[in-house]
Amino acid sequence: MESGIDWELVRTSLWPIVKYALIGTVPLTLASFAAGLVLAMAVALARLSRVKVLSGLGRAYVSVIRGTPLLVQLFVIFFGLPSIGVRLDPWPSAIIAFSLNVGGYAAEIIRAAILSVPKGQWEAAHMIGMSNRLALRRIILPQAARVSVPPLSNTFISLVKDTSLASLILVTELFRRAQEIAAFSQEFLVLYVEAAVVYWVLCLFLSVGQSALEGRLDRYVAH
Amino acid sequence: MSRTDSDHTAVGAPLLTVTGLRKAFGDHEVLRSIDLTVRRGQVVALVGPSGSGKTTVLRSLNVLEVPDAGVIQVGSDLTVDFSRPVPKRLLASLRDRSAMVFQHYNLFPHMTVLENVVEGPVQVRRRPRDEALEEAERLLARVGLSDKRDSYPFQLSGGQQQRVGIVRALAMRPQVLLFDEPTSALDPELVGEVLGVIRELSDEGWTMVLVTHELGFAREVADEVVFMDGGVVVEHGPAAKVLGEPQHDRTRLFVRRLQQRF
Ligand SMILES: Nc1ncnc2c1ncn2[C@@H]1O[C@H](COP(=O)(O)OP(=O)(O)OP(=O)(O)O)[C@@H](O)[C@H]1O
């Protein structure tokens, strides 16, 4: 076959791609996920609040985030906001868009996890004199955390892959680096498969980590 | 495990007085003017058919439910009138006077036995941790659970979990202990160990309100039995009298039914 795999290209392009996984994809994912979780916690509590305005705002937020494509959210922030004078660099735009997105999805996970803790746990906490706040922190959230680890891990793994969209707003990360090399070498199949493999390996590591974490947390829960 | 309350009311004087307690859920009037007096050191058993409002009475005493009206008085220094808006601080002090043992234990599953017991004293009452741990270990020893201090609730039998539930309540140093059918979720062979602990507490002079379907046990430990039906107290008096020679048809029917069941 005339056009066999160019192994030399695979060898020379692997490090640049892995490098941009490490200095692009990974930090983008971590920063967005961390900020997203903080936001998600706030939104989950707002959703659960007895204050109608708060729960309404929380619900609207979740609805908008889940009802619109991530790519569109990204474009609104990076290409849209400059029209009203808000000009953000690619990285901050990407982190904002991804955290807002994670915030919407994770909020529902956290809310469901909090609601899954039996009512008797709140009552026992109140019985020993705890306020709602203290009960949430000491009794409810630790139990909700265990329940929410599997779905949050899934959100995290999705985010790793979704960060490839940032290449479209000029963030140089794993996929954009692969695109650049592909454009230069015209070896599209090789480079894109290579990028796919790197994503896959990243996610493989993450799912191993997820199982380990779940195993640890399972130790303390019955049934 | 002696009583540690600071109230100086004489033994035998009313410690807990409930007057005209009312509670409705929507249009459903669950408590229609309940009166109840519990003297210091007394064990009062609340009995009655399902849905008669027994749990709601206990939950009101521990402010897990806020009554619509009525007065709850504990000791000589705390009176809460629910027919007016009650400040949060007052609700909190009322709650502090009692501690509840739940039907389904409701232990904190992510904490060890010892952590379950010291959680309230340390996090809420702000007692020094060492001191709280020492007291917890002493209480656990009294119910025969010293070797389980580092276990998690799911590693315990129902009877052991309920004994931890009792110790958790004791560690709050309440003036009144509230038990809501403490043995009804247990396998029959585990009922005895929990009733044994409650019997000891009563011998030690703890003041208790006990909701139970174990009429034999009520007869044995309770000084007074209160029979409720449809949100009212139908009959109350010494255990032997109410359970032995009930005056009202409804009480008679209830006692006969329960006796047939066992
Ligand atoms: N939070 C609530 N909301 C609505 N109805 C309630 C609530 N709690 C209790 N009820 C109703 O109040 C009535 C009395 O309930 P309660 O639990 O006090 O009865 P009980 O005497 O303890 O019965 P059981 O022997 O079955 O435990 C029941 O009809 C119950 O359905």
Ligand SMILES: [Mg+2]
């Ligand atoms: Mg009940």
